[in-house]
Amino acid sequence: MRGEFGDSSAQNGISRRAFLEGGAIAASMAALAGAGLVSLSGCSQEQEQQGTPEAPAVDAASAPSYEVYNADICIIGGGLAGMAAAIKAVDEGKSVIIVEKSNHGFGGAMGYNWDQFINFVRDDLPWQESTDFVLNELTNQKIEKGSYEHWMGEDRNLMVRYENMGYGLLDRNRETGEIAPLLDFPTIYGIYRGFSRHQADYITSLGIRILDQTLASDVIVQDGVCGGVMGVHVPTGTFRVVRAKATICCTGASAWLFGWDTVAPRSINSPDNTGDIDAACFRHGVPLEGSEFIQCDLINIEPKGISCSFQGGIGADSGCCEYICDKDGNYFFQGMDYATLNKMDFTRIIAKNIAEGHGTENGGVYVDFSTPEAFAKIGETYIRNIQLWKEVFGIDVEGMKLECGLEAYERSGNPITDGELMVEGIAGLFHTRGGGFSGAQGGSSVNVAPRNGSYAVANAVKYIEGLTLPALDEAVVTAEFTRLFSLFGNSGGKRPQQVRRMIQKACYQALQPMRMTDQIDAGIAELERIRKEEMPNMTLGDTSLVYNTDWKCAIENINLLDLAEAAAKAAKFREETRGHMYRVDFPEKDDANWLCNVRNFYNDGAITCEKADVVTV
Amino acid sequence: MKISVQKYDPSVDEAPYVKEFEVEYRQNMTLLEALVAINDEQEPIVFDYSCRGRTCGRCAMALNGQPCLACVTLVSENGANEVTALPGFPIVRDLIVDKSMMNDRIANIMARQRAFPLTLDEINAPVDPVIYNKMDPLEHCARCGVCVSACPTVQLMGQKEYIGPAGMLAIGLRYYDPYDQGDRVVEAVQNGLWNCIQCSTCDEVCKALEIDHQVIWKDLRAAAEARGLVKKA
Numbered sequence: 123m124r125g126e127f128g129d130s131s132a133q134n135g136i137s138r139r140a141f142l143e144g145g146a147i148a149a150s151m152a153a154l155a156g157a158g159l160v161s162l163s164g165c166s167q168e169q170e171q172q173g174t175p176e177a178p179a180v181d182a183a184s185a186p187s188y189e190v191y192n193a194d195i196c197i198i199g200g201g202l203a204g205m206a207a208a209i210k211a212v213d214e215g216k217s218v219i220i221v222e223k224s225n226h227g228f229g230g231a232m233g234y235n236w237d238q239f240i241n242f243v244r245d246d247l248p249w250q251e252s253t254d255f256v257l258n259e260l261t262n263q264k265i266e267k268g269s270y271e272h273w274m275g276e277d278r279n280l281m282v283r284y285e286n287m288g289y290g291l292l293d294r295n296r297e298t299g300e301i302a303p304l305l306d307f308p309t310i311y312g313i314y315r316g317f318s319r320h321q322a323d324y325i326t327s328l329g330i331r332i333l334d335q336t337l338a339s340d341v342i343v344q345d346g347v348c349g350g351v352m353g354v355h356v357p358t359g360t361f362r363v364v365r366a367k368a369t370i371c372c373t374g375a376s377a378w379l380f381g382w383d384t385v386a387p388r389s390i391n392s393p394d395n396t397g398d399i400d401a402a403c404f405r406h407g408v409p410l411e412g413s414e415f416i417q418c419d420l421i422n423i424e425p426k427g428i429s430c431s432f433q434g435g436i437g438a439d440s441g442c443c444e445y446i447c448d449k450d451g452n453y454f455f456q457g458m459d460y461a462t463l464n465k466m467d468f469t470r471i472i473a474k475n476i477a478e479g480h481g482t483e484n485g486g487v488y489v490d491f492s493t494p495e496a497f498a499k500i501g502e503t504y505i506r507n508i509q510l511w512k513e514v515f516g517i518d519v520e521g522m523k524l525e526c527g528l529e530a531y532e533r534s535g536n537p538i539t540d541g542e543l544m545v546e547g548i549a550g551l552f553h554t555r556g557g558g559f560s561g562a563q564g565g566s567s568v569n570v571a572p573r574n575g576s577y578a579v580a581n582a583v584k585y586i587e588g589l590t591l592p593a594l595d596e597a598v599v600t601a602e603f604t605r606l607f608s609l610f611g612n613s614g615g616k617r618p619q620q621v622r623r624m625i626q627k628a629c630y631q632a633l634q635p636m637r638m639t640d641q642i643d644a645g646i647a648e649l650e651r652i653r654k655e656e657m658p659n660m661t662l663g664d665t666s667l668v669y670n671t672d673w674k675c676a677i678e679n680i681n682l683l684d685l686a687e688a689a690a691k692a693a694k695f696r697e698e699t700r701g702h703m704y705r706v707d708f709p710e711k712d713d714a715n716w717l718c719n720v721r722n723f724y725n726d727g728a729i730t731c732e733k734a735d736v737v738t739v
Numbered sequence: 740m741k742i743s744v745q746k747y748d749p750s751v752d753e754a755p756y757v758k759e760f761e762v763e764y765r766q767n768m769t770l771l772e773a774l775v776a777i778n779d780e781q782e783p784i785v786f787d788y789s790c791r792g793r794t795c796g797r798c799a800m801a802l803n804g805q806p807c808l809a810c811v812t813l814v815s816e817n818g819a820n821e822v823t824a825l826p827g828f829p830i831v832r833d834l835i836v837d838k839s840m841m842n843d844r845i846a847n848i849m850a851r852q853r854a855f856p857l858t859l860d861e862i863n864a865p866v867d868p869v870i871y872n873k874m875d876p877l878e879h880c881a882r883c884g885v886c887v888s889a890c891p892t893v894q895l896m897g898q899k900e901y902i903g904p905a906g907m908l909a910i911g912l913r914y915y916d917p918y919d920q921g922d923r924v925v926e927a928v929q930n931g932l933w934n935c936i937q938c939s940t941c942d943e944v945c946k947a948l949e950i951d952h953q954v955i956w957k958d959l960r961a962a963a964e965a966r967g968l969v970k971k972a
Contacts, residue, residue: 224789225842228797228882234790235881285862288851290878290916291871292862299868317878320849327850357831384772385791385810392789427769427791427810434792434811506879509948510793514811515767619779664783668750669832672783 188361196366201232203575204372227322241312260561264541348551359667368582381630401681403537411557413535414692415564448480477636486527532565562701615659618675632690688722740764785833796883806888852921874915901931904941911955
């Protein structure tokens, strides 16, 4: 079974398989006692209140125990970047451990079993002449060049790569069985029917060690060098330490902070997408870059239960432009050359319309499917949901005006890295979405993430050559252990879920694509209030160590709040309109002042912004 | 609206117990929305979800005894809403079950068996459209376990005697797969092909609406029969 210990007889030395280094390790308890960690009982709250104490699972009177794993390379996040990273590490003969928050294969966006559009740059044009998916005026060119040139020639072909990982048949003509790409040009190729869970199966078949259901909460940093990652195994509440010579962060976007409806933010992101390691780097003093940028799609916002999820939802893209109208029935795209609209322009035009007061009740627009011509334009991804809506909700989309909103499917705001994706100031820690990499696009993509994962590991392999990891500083482990377990000690405050909703709503106010300065200010003020008033006594409603989702939520909230405040302040700082967002009081793109990136700095809990030049080659 | 939820912490509780809640009903309210509302506003209940659209499979549980995905199942304003963990799987906590055995078996089946890597020419070659049209819908299986939980054969014999519809579907996918070179017919029989009673319960509970399980079972049975791999009386 995945997530179990390895062969405990393989105690030392570097084997191809990662192994369990040791069992319980004593650590200083002074810090724990000081943190007011009195009794972390395995008994339920009710029993505690009834005065029937159980043997405490963790107690100030006994040493904290934790598991230690060891590998050459530790990968945080088992999605598309993480899996490509793991495969590269195995190819290079390195031992590797993947730490994944959910069940392996079911986490994050990768764990949605959705029809991914596989597209890739086909040619070996020089990087700056290519039509790469992230290249724009604010992209970090050193990273882009390095990553782009990492896969040349046949390596570029994601179709061959994925088919050899067991992907099924990619899109075919249903009458002839001929392969049916949507894009088939000399420079670019794109085809539907990529189901990435096959890749998770492939990873399983390689026997790669996966520590799943494990929330990675911090990286181990000693004297500016990263020696792995720490976190909690959620089903058991066990503290875990993974020691590694190189650590690769592959944790995706962090758009779970982007508002809240009834089951999700206004985002397609997964509850796993809380940017834990981004926030950890930020607290370690690494600036974040690109926090103000998001990438949006247009997707249904009613029925609320499936809103902003194109898995079950129905939306529209620029192919549907002429059928999009505002609340007054004004088809505001008509007359534009929408055949050439890119996604950023598409989103921004809608945001402008909503910001100017033409939005629907829920802050969206309508996609008018009332004619057969309009309905015929419905996107490939949504077709399978038409029947679902009829069956579950009794709603027939054909012929109706569908209310849709702008959801953030991607966002950036990542720690800055050098051109080889190594995090600035933390040697041995690599990040597959280095700050500024996506520029004004506001995110990576399913097609660039794997390349960056592989590129990061290629660089990590060079870095660890001849490297010896220093002895583990137990004070580092104890500090993180204490930080996490002391969350059990609070009382009298709001539950983490309540605090989470406040963070999400305040963040949305500031970060929504319709950027209004009074809303941004209100969002920032609320986030600062939450930090001051709600966080110090955020109180768990559950004291069990077994699958404690209150605890998990509380740990993630600390991260989400840091990222939300950084994003809100960066949104305020950028006084222009660019990318997917429309700033009402600065409605024009202002290259004279803003052809630059924005960096967030974190000093003693204060988050500030500064301009940073675009990194050029 | 009244809703009762099964709670259980195996580390302390003797057995699962049920707790009743009152939730404000809205039109089109899904079970997932009701659970989030309770957990946000009343008290902790432990459950998992991710995609909100029947593709990740993480919110599988049972409503009034019927296995379902909470994200695409509606609650009833005035009727019974009794929520339990997905039947047939070990409970980790409240509504979280351990599906690792099922998931591991499916992952092992799904890994393609093939002697040599595929070339671009092989990938670009046309395939039999009949095969494509049969194989393609199976990609939408979310491996949620709802069909396995609802399957009367699994309930009667266990997952060892019959792997359950999700696992058999995985075998079917690779059986159709023109690039796979494994003996998937033997694998199907080995995993209980002949123990399935073809009752169609899997088709009734599955929310990947394009999947027709019975077609797969028929094709696998015909292939097994042609090779004499039939169950001896």
